[in-house]
Amino acid sequence: MPTVSVKRDLLFQALGRTYTDEEFDELCFEFGLELDEITSEKEIISKEQGNVKAAGASDVVLYKIDIPANRYDLLCLEGLVRGLQVFKERIKAPVYKRVMPDGKIQKLIITEETAKIRPFAVAAVLRNIKFTKDRYDSFIELQEKLHQNICRKRALVAIGTHDLDTLSGPFTYTAKRPSDIKFKPLNKTKEYTACELMNIYKTDNHLKHYLHIIENKPLYPVIYDSNGVVLSMPPIINGDHSRITVNTRNIFIECTGTDFTKAKIVLDIIVTMFSEYCENQFTVEAAEVVFPNGKSYTFPELAYRKEMVRADLINKKVGIRETPENLAKLLTRMYLKSEVIGDGNQIEIEIPPTRADIIHACDIVEDAAIAYGYNNIQMTLPKTYTIANQFPLNKLTELLRYDMAAAGFTEVLTFALCSQEDIADKLGLDISATKAVHISNPKTAEFQVARTTLLPGLLKTIAANRKMPLPLKLFEISDIVIKDSNTDVGAKNYRHLCAVYYNKNPGFEIIHGLLDRIMQLLDVPPGEDKGGYVIKASEGPAFFPGRCAEIFARGQSVGKLGVLHPDVITKFELTMPCSSLEINIGPFL
């Protein structure tokens, strides 16, 4: 969930009134936001880098507000204020207009070289804008928020904003060999080739995260103006030549990317948010983008879409009884201009370009419910009549758990993920023999595989509780995972029961007795006949030679019990003899 931090006083000034922290928190809650933290730059720096560094930092109060991940229109102070003001019916939602320039339209020509790396681009112009320091900061910050969220860290879309007065169109969006791209990037004093830049940015804490997007590609994307000036090398860095400042009046905005839909949304958001500061408020100058196939499109789209939803559908989905007129009013408060039409039950809703999140009638239903107030909805119980059933495997597990505890064993809960070593080397097995499922991207060695046996978890639990008085009698009933090409995903869970006895003596008879008790509970008689159970001498690398038996029940092998091999005990950093039992309880259902 993105968090936006805004200056409290600036926010209140824009809202035209002040709130106490509690009042504002309440407003946020109602609207679906969360006032996450009240802080200041000074406080943030002092928390992160200590009081010394914080000296001299601003102590202007900041509100950090959590924004729902699909509301890109609330990611800056401008949008937040507009949304809240419309919600509180203090203003009407502005209408965003795309206009043709008086002179020549700005053109961005896409060449076919971009096809393999970053094929899409859109553009627009903000004309006669008036920045202040705060507005400018907000403009930069919004781009950063969009980059981190909808743009998926610039992988899907990257934004470049430029001082149009320093450039001359038409612009060309192409892709070139990195060694052939040379320019002075933002915040540097001399020119570098793209190859050099990629090296320099490897140590840049901000930019290094984006390098992978183009790093290994033969061609890098780049945008030039008609004089060969580099505007930007998306998605990494803009050129220094066209950098915008607080005094910039005309802004050329380009968004390049791999997702055309998202590039258009991002452009719409930027221009709708900041056209507020243009001489002609909420008016955006169009730009033309020519695609390699010769087709040309005009951006920003700023599309208004009409949706029709029946009032009774909204009432039925939410569980309220409001008149169509009231529902239209509620929706209008959510920035969705609505009116009742037709038979008096139809509501026509206008979806503005800022609300790309509205893709289905259910999104409209939600907004009506929010405006109505979730906490004003009458709670009722559905009349759905059903008979409950337990999942048989879980039912058996629950019954066994209680009886295991009653038999004097203590239940543990261990991770289903572990290291290869835990299930293989430490048990004297080769990893290939375990048929384990392997994780491709673990952050630590503790999560390399899904466990194929519960035993390592129990032994690690003993190792972590060596201070406890002996004997330690532990058990766990939980799932293990084995590769199995007969299932749709190629792996299958098995419900295992594992118990260990750890003491100065191995206590095989205690673990054996526990098996007898379990079989008694499962109504499996001793002996091989009539679906009974027996244990037969066996061997296994985890067990002490001659002290291991295989358990057969209802005609099949269900597990093993025995005294653990001293090597196993040592590898789990234990010092006492230990016996164990592990069975698959699936066959006893």
Next chain:
Amino acid sequence: MADGPVAELLLRRLEASDGGLDSAELAAELGMEHQAVVGAVKSLQALGEVIEAELRSTKRWELTAEGEEIAREGSHEARVFRSIPPEGLAQSELMRLPSGKVGFSKAMSNKWIRVDKSAADGPRVFRVVDSMEDEVQRRLQLVQGGQAEKLGEKERSELRKRKLLAEVTLKTYWVSKGSAFSTSISKQETELSPEMISSGSWRDRPFKPYNFLAHGVLPDSGHLHPLLKVRSQFRQIFLEMGFTEMPTDNFIESSFWNFDALFQPQQHPARDQHDTFFLRDPAEALQLPMDYVQRVKRTHSQGGYGSQGYKYTWKLDEARKNLLRTHTTSASARALYRLAQKKPFTPVKYFSIDRVFRNETLDATHLAEFHQIEGVVADHGLTLGHLMGVLREFFTKLGITQLRFKPAYNPYTEPSMEVFSYHQGLKKWVEVGNSGVFRPEMLLPMGLPENVSVIAWGLSLERPNDDQIWHQQHPGPGGPQGKPADGVRQSPVPPGC
């Protein structure tokens, strides 16, 4: 029969005594260790009102070992004086005597002796006076005779500085007759025995009283894991509410069921390597229900079922990628898909509680695995009000009655609401769960009828450290008295839907 010979002696002396006696004096008279008398006093005390014993502490001066020696053989200086014959003694020879070094300087300062340094064969020591009084010895003998009070404060402290005297505190009992005093005390029985029961002898015997302030002996028992006890209670609540348990015994899931089926777009951050454990082996799901997959693909890339869709290129390879499920909602999706294949549609209430996995680095508030609790109701015409009503009943059973709902965003529910509960301890509203109505883009491709709504909610069995709401507000669960052996898993976890 008395409680040992000392106790018997004590009782007899006490009977003959006038008012009472002192334990130390008695020990001295009987010529035994004081501790033995104290033991007898205590065992008699335990019998009840036989005797009364008042603890007294007295301070006494005692000689140290060196002090005893001096009281017996005289001070070092006196011994030096005595060892010098009238014709004098060579100083070197004097120094070799046991008391030589210490006694010489003291005898010098007392002016009992003198040294002649001009003697022919080295310095020689002579008596100055004919006789002297050994004051130190006299004083120590006084103390030894129990007459320490005859010495002045200054004299005592001087002897103490020389480590010849020490002040000791003696704890003694002043013993007097109790209300039930008798010299013929019989030994109390500690416990009832089978023999006493069969012979009936318990009738005639006194029993030692129990100390009810002592702790009992903890039962030698096994324990259930505290978190799994809470799991059992949640299962119980669902079962009481008529919910059927879904199968969740598949930790490995395809991206298709974990994300795509839930209308979660393929570029969604949750599908990032940083958040989700993907599999190297088996890397891909072998089978997917292909005609359903086609409907899902179309809904994502082009829309349909009244939706605009996400308008991007949906890739089957992405959907085949295997992972460790990031939520049990994947199991709910499978259950709803199975439900959709059964015609005609029958309403259901489902639940599950099982493990889910996130690619996290472990710390105090993050776990790579935790348990998700999920409830699902599918029926014709369910409303947001129904969802809130079910949630109210569910949380009331947990002992949580103050609820409120906040608009939220989840990729696969719309409307969505976060559930907050007022936390009495923290004095603030805390999030206790997430809920919503499954999107039509998720349900309709499965084949569920259009007028069927599915409401759902989820929460985490583990809670963040700072608001362990289940344990504080929920009546019941708590760890066993002994420390549970759960060293491997100690920190509970935040949800994060």
